[in-house]
Amino acid sequence: MDIKNESLxxxxxxxxxxEIKSRVSVKTKEDLSLAYTPGVAQACLEIQKNPQxxxxxxxxWNTVAVITDGTAVLGLGDIGPLAGMPVMEGKCILxxxxxxxxxxxxxxxxxxxxxxxxxxxxxxxxxGGINLEDISAPRCFEIEEKLKEICDIPVFHDxxxxxxxxVTAAVINALKLVKKDKKNCKxxxxxxxxxxxxxxxxxxxxxxxxxxxxxxxxxxNRNNTELNPAQLSLAQITNNSLITGKLEDAFVGADxxxxxxxxxxxxxxxxxxxxDSPIVFAMANPVPEIMxxxxxxxxxxxxxxxxxxxxxxxxxxxxxxGIFRGALDxxxxxxxxxxxxxxxxxxASLVSDEELSSEYILPAAFDERVGPTVALAVxxxxxxxxxxxx
Numbered sequence: 001m002d003i004k005n006e007s008l009x010x011x012x013x014x015x016x017x018x019e020i021k022s023r024v025s026v027k028t029k030e031d032l033s034l035a036y037t038p039g040v041a042q043a044c045l046e047i048q049k050n051p052q053x054x055x056x057x058x059x060x061w062n063t064v065a066v067i068t069d070g071t072a073v074l075g076l077g078d079i080g081p082l083a084g085m086p087v088m089e090g091k092c093i094l095x096x097x098x099x100x101x102x103x104x105x106x107x108x109x110x111x112x113x114x115x116x117x118x119x120x121x122x123x124x125x126x127x128g129g130i131n132l133e134d135i136s137a138p139r140c141f142e143i144e145e146k147l148k149e150i151c152d153i154p155v156f157h158d159x160x161x162x163x164x165x166x167v168t169a170a171v172i173n174a175l176k177l178v179k180k181d182k183k184n185c186k187x188x189x190x191x192x193x194x195x196x197x198x199x200x201x202x203x204x205x206x207x208x209x210x211x212x213x214x215x216x217x218x219x220x221n222r223n224n225t226e227l228n229p230a231q232l233s234l235a236q237i238t239n240n241s242l243i244t245g246k247l248e249d250a251f252v253g254a255d256x257x258x259x260x261x262x263x264x265x266x267x268x269x270x271x272x273x274x275x276d277s278p279i280v281f282a283m284a285n286p287v288p289e290i291m292x293x294x295x296x297x298x299x300x301x302x303x304x305x306x307x308x309x310x311x312x313x314x315x316x317x318x319x320x321x322g323i324f325r326g327a328l329d330x331x332x333x334x335x336x337x338x339x340x341x342x343x344x345x346x347x348a349s350l351v352s353d354e355e356l357s358s359e360y361i362l363p364a365a366f367d368e369r370v371g372p373t374v375a376l377a378v379x380x381x382x383x384x385x386x387x388x389x390x
Contacts (some may be wrong), residue, residue, distance in 0.1 A: 017089040018105070022060075028233035035051045048132070052132060052389070055128070059102060060340035064129040064324055066091045067106045069116055071136040072159070072194075073283060081107030084134055091133055091158075099321030099371045101328065103282050112267050113142050121150045128328045131320065131373070132157040137193040138230040152326045154335045160198035162316035163283075165323070165340050166362070167199050167258055168206050169347035170281060170314060173361040174302040176353075178277040180255060186210045186259055188250045190289060191261035192220060197234055204237060205337055206344070211238045212250040216262070248273070253298055255279065263287035271298035280304070302358050318347050318365060322374025330379045330388035338385040 011017075024035045029268040033039050045114040055061040066088050070081035088105030093104035110116050120130060130153065132144060134184045140157055156162075175182055182294040187208050188195050199300075200211055213220045213234055220227065220235040221244050227235060234279055243249065251257065251270045259266065259282040266289040271278060279296045282288035283306040292303045292310050304312035323343050350373060363370055384387040 004056075009085060016087075017093055030253025032320060042174065043264065052331075054125070060128050061331070062100070062328060063102045063104065063127050064095060064131050065106050065120075065134070065330070066095070066103050066131045066133055067120055067128045068132075068134045069108050069111060070134065071139070072136045078136065081109050089134060091099055091131070093318055095321055095324065096132075097321075098317060099325040099375065101157060101321060111139075112287050113146070117146045117150070120147055121146070124151045124153060128331070129154040129156065129324050131324065132159075134159065135194075136257075137197070138228070140194050141197070141230065148334060152333050154324070154325070154332055156335050157198075157318070158316055158320045158345060160194045161202075161335070161340060162319045162323075163195040163260065163314070164198040164202035165344045166316060166321040166347065167281060167283075168202050168341070169318070170304055170312065170362055171206070171208075171256060171279070171353055172344065172348040173356060174256075174279040177303050177358065177361065178279065178355055180277070181210045182207045185255040186212070186253060187256035187258060188247075188254045189213045190247055190257070190259040190265065191215070192231055192234055194260075195260040197230070199260065200234060200238060200325050202337075202340065202344075202377055203258075205341065208256070210240060212243065212254070213238050214247045214250050218246045229306045245328050257281065257289075257310065259283055259289035261289060263289065264291075266290035268294050268297075268298035269329055271295050271300055274299075275322035277301035281312075281314060302361060304361070308365075312361050313365065314362070315365045319343055319374065320362065322346075322371040325371060325375035328384060329375065330382040331390050332382040332387045333389060334387050335378075336381075336387055339381040342377040342381035343374050346374045349373070 025171055026032055047053045047057060067082045071078045072368050073079050073084040074087050084367045085107050092103035092105050095101040108116050108119050112330050142303055144155060184207050184250035187203055189200050200213055220231055221239055221242055224236040248270050252273045255275045256279045261284055263284050276302050279302045280300040281304040282290045285306045290303045297304050304314050306314055350369055
């Protein structure tokens with residue numbers, strides 16, 4: 001039985017991967033009076049007087065909503081909110097297993113960004129954070145930005161920022177290995193969607209000197225009048241040399257390649273055209289932009305993919321559980337750039353100089369140090385950047 005059928009059988013057997021478990025025993029009349037009426041009224045009145053008491057008197061302090069509209073589900077595309085539920089349940093499991101965070105899957109049946117935003121904002125008081133998941137670009141940008149303005153709790157689109165954080169961590173250690181200065185590096189990003197946009201912005205914030213972004217039509221150039229608003233916004237902060245052409249043209253002299261696009265679009269000759277000791281992160285799944293053996297044969301010094309069967313897997317599970325753990329612990333009002341960069345540095349720090357090699361630049365997904373280390377770094381960054389509320 002292959003993994004897909006085996007997984008289907010597991011889902012049939014379980015009938016859902018999550019359940020609600022009571023934290024109190026209700027065996028007597030006194031138990032009922034304390035946990036529910038009449039005693040519970042006092043907790044309600046305390047929250048009415050001070051809404052922040054909701055973090056002390058309910059499970060809000062440790063609860064995150066994992067929310068989708070089903071428009072970009074796990075490489076399956078627009079399959080709808082109902083069909084996206086198994087993925088949302090899976091994401092909730094990862095929150096619990098890797099960071100002890102309670103997460104609730106919610107699937108919103110609307111493709112209208114404003115309707116989606118209103119729905120999420122109206123229920124946000126029930127949670128300590130919002131994890132947006134599997135929402136197609138460019139709608140995901142609008143949804144996230146509007147929710148950040150409305151909500152006073154962290155709103156985090158993991159497909160964007162989780163991926164960007166892990167890529168940045170990988171770049172930190174890869175540059176250390178090949179002994180290159182980030183300020184002098186040129187990076188090429190293939191893919192101008194949610195992940196590609198966030199990766200670009202974070203690598204610029206990290207300090208990469210020049211970034212060229214490509215979509216299926218080639219290099220994004222701010223002088224191109226045919227770009228849509230999202231593409232133009234990205235072009236305005238990249239490609240300072242204003243080069244034009246196709247993906248292969250962007251590769252010439254590049255130090256770093258990051259692919260979040262399509263399978264088998266990069267050739268060995270393109271890798272050979274890069275600078276010495278090039279870094280290649282080909283993360284299209286299940287088939288990367290270039291297979292690791294071809295990239296290595298062409299001269300790539302460090303290679304990473306999104307797959308677990310190759311070294312250096314770029315896996316979001318290294319980021320989001322610890323990020324939310326740290327944000328929740330500080331009752332942060334948002335997850336800002338300082339917190340994201342702190343998370344990237346924390347992940348990178350778990351690979352020591354002695355351990356660092358071309359096949360080990362990121363800790364393993366099941367490394368038990370990751371969640372606590374990321375959480376602590378994020379909590380400190382929340383405090384120093386002024387978004388912590390305790």
